[in-house]
Amino acid sequence: MLEHITVPTLLLDETKCRQNIKMMAEKARRNNIRLRPHFKTHQSTQVGEWFREQGTTGITVSSLTMARYFAQHGWDDILVAIPVNIREIELVNELASQVQLHLVAVNIETVEALAQQLQHPVKLWLKIDTGYRRTGILPHSHEELDHIVHLLEQSDKLHFTGVLAHDGHTYKQTDKEAIRTIHHTTVFLLHLVRDRYKARLPELQVSIGDTPSCSILETINGVDEIRPGNYVFYDLTQQHIGSCSFEQIAVCMACPVIAKHPERNEIIVHGGSVHFSKDSLLELDGSVIFGRVVELSENGWSAPLEGIALVSLSQEHGTVRTSKELFDRYKVGDLMGILPIHSCLTADAMRGYTSLDGKHLEHLSGVPVVG
Amino acid sequence: MLEHITVPTLLLDETKCRQNIKMMAEKARRNNIRLRPHFKTHQSTQVGEWFREQGTTGITVSSLTMARYFAQHGWDDILVAIPVNIREIELVNELASQVQLHLVAVNIETVEALAQQLQHPVKLWLKIDTGYRRTGILPHSHEELDHIVHLLEQSDKLHFTGVLAHDGHTYKQTDKEAIRTIHHTTVFLLHLVRDRYKARLPELQVSIGDTPSCSILETINGVDEIRPGNYVFYDLTQQHIGSCSFEQIAVCMACPVIAKHPERNEIIVHGGSVHFSKDSLLELDGSVIFGRVVELSENGWSAPLEGIALVSLSQEHGTVRTSKELFDRYKVGDLMGILPIHSCLTADAMRGYTSLDGKHLEHLSGVPVVG
Numbered sequence: 009m010l011e012h013i014t015v016p017t018l019l020l021d022e023t024k025c026r027q028n029i030k031m032m033a034e035k036a037r038r039n040n041i042r043l044r045p046h047f048k049t050h051q052s053t054q055v056g057e058w059f060r061e062q063g064t065t066g067i068t069v070s071s072l073t074m075a076r077y078f079a080q081h082g083w084d085d086i087l088v089a090i091p092v093n094i095r096e097i098e099l100v101n102e103l104a105s106q107v108q109l110h111l112v113a114v115n116i117e118t119v120e121a122l123a124q125q126l127q128h129p130v131k132l133w134l135k136i137d138t139g140y141r142r143t144g145i146l147p148h149s150h151e152e153l154d155h156i157v158h159l160l161e162q163s164d165k166l167h168f169t170g171v172l173a174h175d176g177h178t179y180k181q182t183d184k185e186a187i188r189t190i191h192h193t194t195v196f197l198l199h200l201v202r203d204r205y206k207a208r209l210p211e212l213q214v215s216i217g218d219t220p221s222c223s224i225l226e227t228i229n230g231v232d233e234i235r236p237g238n239y240v241f242y243d244l245t246q247q248h249i250g251s252c253s254f255e256q257i258a259v260c261m262a263c264p265v266i267a268k269h270p271e272r273n274e275i276i277v278h279g280g281s282v283h284f285s286k287d288s289l290l291e292l293d294g295s296v297i298f299g300r301v302v303e304l305s306e307n308g309w310s311a312p313l314e315g316i317a318l319v320s321l322s323q324e325h326g327t328v329r330t331s332k333e334l335f336d337r338y339k340v341g342d343l344m345g346i347l348p349i350h351s352c353l354t355a356d357a358m359r360g361y362t363s364l365d366g367k368h369l370e371h372l373s374g375v376p377v378v379g
Numbered sequence: 380m381l382e383h384i385t386v387p388t389l390l391l392d393e394t395k396c397r398q399n400i401k402m403m404a405e406k407a408r409r410n411n412i413r414l415r416p417h418f419k420t421h422q423s424t425q426v427g428e429w430f431r432e433q434g435t436t437g438i439t440v441s442s443l444t445m446a447r448y449f450a451q452h453g454w455d456d457i458l459v460a461i462p463v464n465i466r467e468i469e470l471v472n473e474l475a476s477q478v479q480l481h482l483v484a485v486n487i488e489t490v491e492a493l494a495q496q497l498q499h500p501v502k503l504w505l506k507i508d509t510g511y512r513r514t515g516i517l518p519h520s521h522e523e524l525d526h527i528v529h530l531l532e533q534s535d536k537l538h539f540t541g542v543l544a545h546d547g548h549t550y551k552q553t554d555k556e557a558i559r560t561i562h563h564t565t566v567f568l569l570h571l572v573r574d575r576y577k578a579r580l581p582e583l584q585v586s587i588g589d590t591p592s593c594s595i596l597e598t599i600n601g602v603d604e605i606r607p608g609n610y611v612f613y614d615l616t617q618q619h620i621g622s623c624s625f626e627q628i629a630v631c632m633a634c635p636v637i638a639k640h641p642e643r644n645e646i647i648v649h650g651g652s653v654h655f656s657k658d659s660l661l662e663l664d665g666s667v668i669f670g671r672v673v674e675l676s677e678n679g680w681s682a683p684l685e686g687i688a689l690v691s692l693s694q695e696h697g698t699v700r701t702s703k704e705l706f707d708r709y710k711v712g713d714l715m716g717i718l719p720i721h722s723c724l725t726a727d728a729m730r731g732y733t734s735l736d737g738k739h740l741e742h743l744s745g746v747p748v749v750g
Contacts (some may be wrong), residue, residue, distance in 0.1 A: 014469075015464070017468065048694060048695070070694060071695055090695055095384070096386065114637075118637075121711075142647070176693065264487075266462040267485045267514045282744075286657035287657060320681065325513060327513060341488070344468075356694075373653075376747045
């Protein structure tokens with residue numbers, strides 16, 4: 009398979025990927041909670057089928073465009089986990105007529121606009137900001153919450169379903185206790201909000217979503233639903249956080265070696281910011297890396313090699329800095345395997361995958377735009 | 380036009396873009412040098428035609444895939460400005476049979492492989508590392524240079540055409556004198572290499588390529604060819620360097636406002652790292668920004684507003700921090716105009732453009748992959 013690769017290519021190890029999918033499905037079953045995996049990481053109809061085989065029926069996406077793609081591929085229970093963009097009301101109505109659509113709101117204006125313009129019923133979740141401070145309603149904003157809930161109760165199209173949070177701040181941690189603390193704080197705050205309306209609305213649900221919490225915790229209490237996504241592939245960021253081992257990382261770039269510079273032990277690969285995207289990782293020694301090098305074989309790839317890393321990216325070139333010993337191992341025309349820092353962005357940039365048996369798997373970003 | 384925009388959209392101001400194209404074409408004519416513009420910034424057949432109208436016949440690209448795209452759109456004199464990836468020899472031969480193909484080499488191994496496997500003649504440039512230290516042959520590597528030139532002279536397929544450099548280190552400068560010094564050093568070093576072979580090869584040419592030098596210098600001496608690319612759109616990085624004014628930036632993102640957080644004067648837009656890519660700019664006050672906000676109108680956009688900037692990106696969300704006064708000016712559902720940090724990467728991520736009169740212009744990254 010490797011000998012047919014001529015350009016930067018994103019390899020997908022189906023076995024590792026299916027193990028990751030199964031691991032989280034089993035954890036959810038064991039904890040008796042619903043798993044609604046986030047599909048923004050893979051954005052692939054083929055990978056989606058591997059989730060279906062593990063019992064997944066409801067999914068999460070991060071744009072209405074992504075919701076449309078998966079609706080076209082047979083998914084009929086879709087949560088769009090970004091505050092509704094009311095400029096897309098036409099697509100919202102189209103999707104709401106076809107699938108069980110779940111929307112997320114964070115303010116009165118959006119709920120008012122939806123109440124006026126929705127033509128079909130949707131499930132509405134309120135996003136609560138439990139500490140990440142990107143977006144969401146603050147848990148103590150009682151006046152705003154009461155106002156929104158009042159609007160929801162009056163609407164025949166908006167069915168108030170629950171409260172959800174995304175603990176993006178766990179991605180900045182490398183300590184399991186810190187991640188557990190964030191998780192427990194979030195569950196506590198979501199309960200506070202839910203309990204305010206529980207007497208009138210006993211069916212309200214609680215949903216959380218980050219990959220670090222869902223990976224690290226074995227026992228998950230107090231939530232009805234989890235929405236992790238990145239675990240389908242994992243990446244160096246998640247390994248750095250402690251969410252996974254290197255062995256669980258299910259995607260790897262294969263980049264042709266195009267130049268070698270012995271005077272500074274640097275190797276240039278075809279593979280730049282248009283392939284990897286530009287997330288980086290700060291190493292313990294203070295260096296910044298854009299990927300770690302592995303040995304490729306027909307069966308997959310090794311653990312990361314020590315003393316060699318992708319240290320710089322321009323648009324199409326990647327610079328790999330290496331020990332003298334590893335420098336000598338590569339020659340111009342070889343393929344170098346490089347684990348990505350952030351698999352979601354690398355997959356989006358690469359627009360598709362090649363499985364280890366040479367099959368092409370699609371990514372939404374490689375699918376031609378339809379009117 | 381703006382009212383039809385529902386999702387993150389990359390606007391292209393054709394008038395500004397054509398002015399940029401014309402400015403550089405006139406500068407090249409005035410200096411009596413050939414302009415071979417780099418098309419990696421726009422990667423668009425439609426934008427390419429605007430260059431043709433200004434007399435461009437030869438172009439530069441940064442991958443063989445890009446060369447194939449522009450060959451399919453009628454360009455027949457194409458320089459691929461990245462060390463040849465010999466795993467793509469089949470595509471090299473295909474292109475060499477169709478167009479005047481110029482290739483770049485930086486080592487003996489690649490020249491040997493090309494000499495053996497080329498089926499059609501190509502023009503071969505040696506890339507010299509004049510200080511950027513990404514890739515290229517060091518100007519004092521006489522033994523390596525002599526060896527390569529000897530191989531080239533023996534080949535009937537490889538026509539040694541000249542020496543070229545890319546001064547990527549000018550992108551780290553904000554001082555015009557520093558950029559002029561880099562430029563003059565590069566020309567001096569390229570002359571040293573060329574002059575070593577001038578007696579035997581009197582036709583050898585000299586080519587340089589960075590947008591900062593080509594923008595800042597009015598008089599360009601000692602080179603046969605310039606290959607700038609980013610100037611077609613410019614961006615905040617080039618404005619920061621001093622290559623352009625804000626008014627010359629010809630692309631702008633339009634992003635829907637999806638949330639507002641009055642307690643911290645932050646506005647959330649739909650527009651994240653999958654739209655902008657992730658290059659950032661360090662401001663004089665030490666803050667890091669991912670874009671600057673402008674006022675959109677049907678005719679284009681204003682200069683950047685003070686006291687408001689895009690300060691954080693996640694996959695689909697962008698966080699805009701603003702003064703209280705500007706915070707109040709935006710409401711949920713509005714469109715916000717945001718100038719990109721690095722137009723090449725934003726265009727690649729966005730996969731297409733919308734002109735101010737609502738036309739769609741393609742980008743290679745939005746064109747379905749052909750086998």
